[in-house]
Amino acid sequence: MAVYTHLGAEELARLIAEYDVGQLVSAKGIAEGVSNSNWLVETTQGRFILTMYERRIDTGDLPFFLGLLDHLAERDCPVPATIHDRSGGIYRLIDGKAVALIEFLPGVSPNAPTPAQARAVGAALAEVHLAAREFPLDRTDGLAPRNTLAILERCSSALASIDADLPRALEKGREVVAAWPDDLPRSVIHSDLFPDNVLMLGEQVTGMIDFYFACNGSMAYDLAVTHAAWCFDKRGERFDPAIGQALVEGYCDVRPLGDAERAALPLLAQGACLRFVASRAEDWLDTPADALVTRKDPMDFVRRWDFYVENGARVFA
Amino acid sequence: MAVYTHLGAEELARLIAEYDVGQLVSAKGIAEGVSNSNWLVETTQGRFILTMYERRIDTGDLPFFLGLLDHLAERDCPVPATIHDRSGGIYRLIDGKAVALIEFLPGVSPNAPTPAQARAVGAALAEVHLAAREFPLDRTDGLAPRNTLAILERCSSALASIDADLPRALEKGREVVAAWPDDLPRSVIHSDLFPDNVLMLGEQVTGMIDFYFACNGSMAYDLAVTHAAWCFDKRGERFDPAIGQALVEGYCDVRPLGDAERAALPLLAQGACLRFVASRAEDWLDTPADALVTRKDPMDFVRRWDFYVENGARVFA
Numbered sequence: 001m002a003v004y005t006h007l008g009a010e011e012l013a014r015l016i017a018e019y020d021v022g023q024l025v026s027a028k029g030i031a032e033g034v035s036n037s038n039w040l041v042e043t044t045q046g047r048f049i050l051t052m053y054e055r056r057i058d059t060g061d062l063p064f065f066l067g068l069l070d071h072l073a074e075r076d077c078p079v080p081a082t083i084h085d086r087s088g089g090i091y092r093l094i095d096g097k098a099v100a101l102i103e104f105l106p107g108v109s110p111n112a113p114t115p116a117q118a119r120a121v122g123a124a125l126a127e128v129h130l131a132a133r134e135f136p137l138d139r140t141d142g143l144a145p146r147n148t149l150a151i152l153e154r155c156s157s158a159l160a161s162i163d164a165d166l167p168r169a170l171e172k173g174r175e176v177v178a179a180w181p182d183d184l185p186r187s188v189i190h191s192d193l194f195p196d197n198v199l200m201l202g203e204q205v206t207g208m209i210d211f212y213f214a215c216n217g218s219m220a221y222d223l224a225v226t227h228a229a230w231c232f233d234k235r236g237e238r239f240d241p242a243i244g245q246a247l248v249e250g251y252c253d254v255r256p257l258g259d260a261e262r263a264a265l266p267l268l269a270q271g272a273c274l275r276f277v278a279s280r281a282e283d284w285l286d287t288p289a290d291a292l293v294t295r296k297d298p299m300d301f302v303r304r305w306d307f308y309v310e311n312g313a314r315v316f317a
Numbered sequence: 318m319a320v321y322t323h324l325g326a327e328e329l330a331r332l333i334a335e336y337d338v339g340q341l342v343s344a345k346g347i348a349e350g351v352s353n354s355n356w357l358v359e360t361t362q363g364r365f366i367l368t369m370y371e372r373r374i375d376t377g378d379l380p381f382f383l384g385l386l387d388h389l390a391e392r393d394c395p396v397p398a399t400i401h402d403r404s405g406g407i408y409r410l411i412d413g414k415a416v417a418l419i420e421f422l423p424g425v426s427p428n429a430p431t432p433a434q435a436r437a438v439g440a441a442l443a444e445v446h447l448a449a450r451e452f453p454l455d456r457t458d459g460l461a462p463r464n465t466l467a468i469l470e471r472c473s474s475a476l477a478s479i480d481a482d483l484p485r486a487l488e489k490g491r492e493v494v495a496a497w498p499d500d501l502p503r504s505v506i507h508s509d510l511f512p513d514n515v516l517m518l519g520e521q522v523t524g525m526i527d528f529y530f531a532c533n534g535s536m537a538y539d540l541a542v543t544h545a546a547w548c549f550d551k552r553g554e555r556f557d558p559a560i561g562q563a564l565v566e567g568y569c570d571v572r573p574l575g576d577a578e579r580a581a582l583p584l585l586a587q588g589a590c591l592r593f594v595a596s597r598a599e600d601w602l603d604t605p606a607d608a609l610v611t612r613k614d615p616m617d618f619v620r621r622w623d624f625y626v627e628n629g630a631r632v633f634a
């Protein structure tokens with residue numbers, strides 16, 4: 001959450017002039033996105049989000065990410081469309097860094113979602129899955145369970161330094177990977193649909209954002225990721241069954257789950273936990289304890305994982 | 318430049334409901350302000366800046382700061398008015414922290430100002446000085462030269478660790494304080510009018526913001542601070558005479574300087590440099606070298622100071 005690069009007013013005005021969006025009126029750096037700089041830009045014609053891709057994102061992936069936004073927005077999913085420049089380009093370069101101009105969508109991210117909101121999010125996720133099936137580009141899931149297990153294996157000797165109870169995630173992870181189903185129905189999936197990445201007005205989803213983990217993958221796995229992200233308190237100590245039920249029901253209202261998908265959900269949810277345990281453990285070990293960035297505790301997802309092991313069959317019945 | 322506190326959507330909506338500004342539509346944390354958290358808030362009735370006062374700002378000063386905005390906005394200065402809550406309050410408390418809702422103003426901060434922009438800024442500063450003379454509240458200048466010299470004295474043993482050339486600022490500072498004029502015409506002054514704190518559209522000043530150093534003080538000193546802030550490159554190596562001339566001329570078009578003020582400008586500009594050398598040196602020593610915050614080099618203002626010692630009489634003639 002930061003603005004990593006300073007963009008001067010004159011530079012911004014020159015950039016905006018490359019798009020058919022009117023004159024620059026205002027630009028505020030916004031504290032969103034973990035690896036990009038973002039500005040909320042106002043012109044004489046409207047408001048836009050300007051994103052500068054800083055780290056972690058490969059420019060070669062931008063046609064996938066930005067093309068996906070266009071594909072979904074054209075199919076009436078609540079996703080911001082990419083604004084193309086005067087020559088049709090979806091991104092431009094400033095000092096060697098890629099920047100894209102993206103539609104601004106209203107709404108705020110729910111902090112304490114209600115079941116009605118979770119139902120709407122489930123339905124919106126299913127709509128994205130259906131609409132994305134015909135998206136022509138591909139992107140491999142770099143954070144599939146076998147990959148996230150490999151991340152965790154690399155951290156293994158240091159895991160106990162984070163929490164004495166963390167090393168057992170390795171054995172649990174190996175079991176998840178061994179049992180992982182590879183034949184569930186696939187589409188392009190969001191893979192990171194935390195409440196932060198959803199904008200809502202009341203009970204309506206007005207925006208799904210931050211598709212920078214999107215990839216080809218199992219649709220039911222994406223639902224499981226969303227379940228793990230929405231149905232617990234921050235520390236993963238309390239599961240909210242009403243939220244969980246509404247999320248899955250909302251999803252199934254739009255795209256009913258097949259029997260194999262439903263049966264797999266308890267395991268898929270554990271795979272989701274493995275992924276966030278691994279990425280958080282890696283970030284924790286990479287971040288000095290006294291850095292200004294708050295480190296996210298991997299144990300928050302070890303607790304969710306334990307919950308799914310014990311209650312998954314019942315919760316997803 | 319950060320958002321220090323997370324405000325949930327529900328908390329924001331409850332806060333906004335305390336004001337007669339319509340329903341919450343969007344809220345983005347923005348990367349502005351060095352010691353406050355700020356959000357760009359949109360409601361069904363307009364856009365606003367929500368500021369949460371985190372550090373450094375004494376709640377007891379808020380009636381001065383926020384009342385000053387109202388006073389100046391009523392007098393057509395390009396300053397954001399404070400939005401009062403339904404019971405007339407200028408700030409509210411959330412979890413013990415003060416928050417204020419402030420008018421949103423269009424415009425962007427110039428990164429490479431032109432002489433025409435500097436002229437407009439000089440004129441706007443003079444308008445603020447004239448309008449603020451009848452503002453009824455008082456606030457002492459905690460960063461007057463004798464106070465900033467005291468800051469520098471406290472850092473003295475460590476100054477050489479920042480730069481071998483920095484300790485000589487102490488002797489120079491003592492000379493400035495000894496010669497400081499206390500009888501120049503006074504008003505409420507902004508005291509920190511860097512380009513970052515000015516919003517412009519083309520050559521028009523649309524907003525002067527961040528009045529959190531405002532205090533009673535010498536108007537000519539405020540012009541000198543603005544001169545030091547606008548007329549050099551970042552490192553203080555190159556002075557731009559056209560910017561400096563336009564700034565002072567724009568000021569004098571609205572409020573002609575008296576003879577004593579004009580004669581004092583070279584010394585006042587050195588006092589401005591003393592102040593930023595001291596505050597930057599203090600911040601530098603307080604900030605770990607590996608912190609994510611970029612430390613500002615006090616030497617940038619030692620170089621400006623040297624320039625004013627050598628050229629001040631000519632520049633301000």
